[in-house]
Amino acid sequence: MIGQRYTKTRKNIFKALSNSKKPITAQEIFNSLKNNDEKINLASIYRNLDLMEKSDLISVILFGEGKKRFELKEENSHHHHFFCENCGDIEDIKMNEDKILANIKKTKFLIKEHKLEFFGLCPDCQ
Amino acid sequence: MIGQRYTKTRKNIFKALSNSKKPITAQEIFNSLKNNDEKINLASIYRNLDLMEKSDLISVILFGEGKKRFELKEENSHHHHFFCENCGDIEDIKMNEDKILANIKKTKFLIKEHKLEFFGLCPDCQ
């Protein structure tokens, strides 16, 4: 579990993350819960997202929009993303990473994580 | 050229970027120029970095620190980064990307760019 107490706020943040097919921002989680008439505070969302990241329950995704996006880490769900520079559409990209990882493992760094993001135009925007 | 005028401010930002061996933040560019007694304004740095990015002269690097880092794009200098989660050390990582790119080219997306960042511990922090 995150922290030590399984609170309503935490359940709700979890729910919002599961319901989203794309990585979402703290503000988007807030809006989605507000729309469901949940009493929730943005600061609590940020605090919980921090904890969830530290507990390795979520990943942080960065597209240079000036804010962070979050998504649940699930079993065998490792993937990367495509971000459309025109419309902001986000799609998951899965790929065989043996080569990437084999290369980096040879270095003197202890790798815990990697993020690979693609930028370009989605089919609709080409 | 960026924009249409080759100003002192632009020369200085260029210089600051060239002098740095790692991707640096807007604030770091500002500090470095201030230390050299250059009259420079943070807003102008941001404006020029925007232009330079649009002109494809620099890349934006994101490590989730809550700010952007920038580095000059030079001929044949394409590479990725390692970011030490403990001390913040940044190192360049070069690798053969044929496989990554071959895979992604098969998709319906038009890829213009990709960013691959590694996170973990540098030799000193292990």
Next chain:
DNA sequence: AGTATTATTGCAAATAATTCGCAATAAATC
């Protein structure tokens, strides 16, 4: 179940990065 303990929340205020409006300045052009 009732009470005690303390992690967690809500709220408001503080930070930090980045952006914007506008008048002043300085490159490039004539």
Next chain:
DNA sequence: GATTTATTGCGAATTATTTGCAATAATACT
């Protein structure tokens, strides 16, 4: 050198995120 207008500096505004603190609610204890 005078003119044009892109660019700068400055201050204020915006946006994302963080923090302090008293109030609240999950769990543990009896």
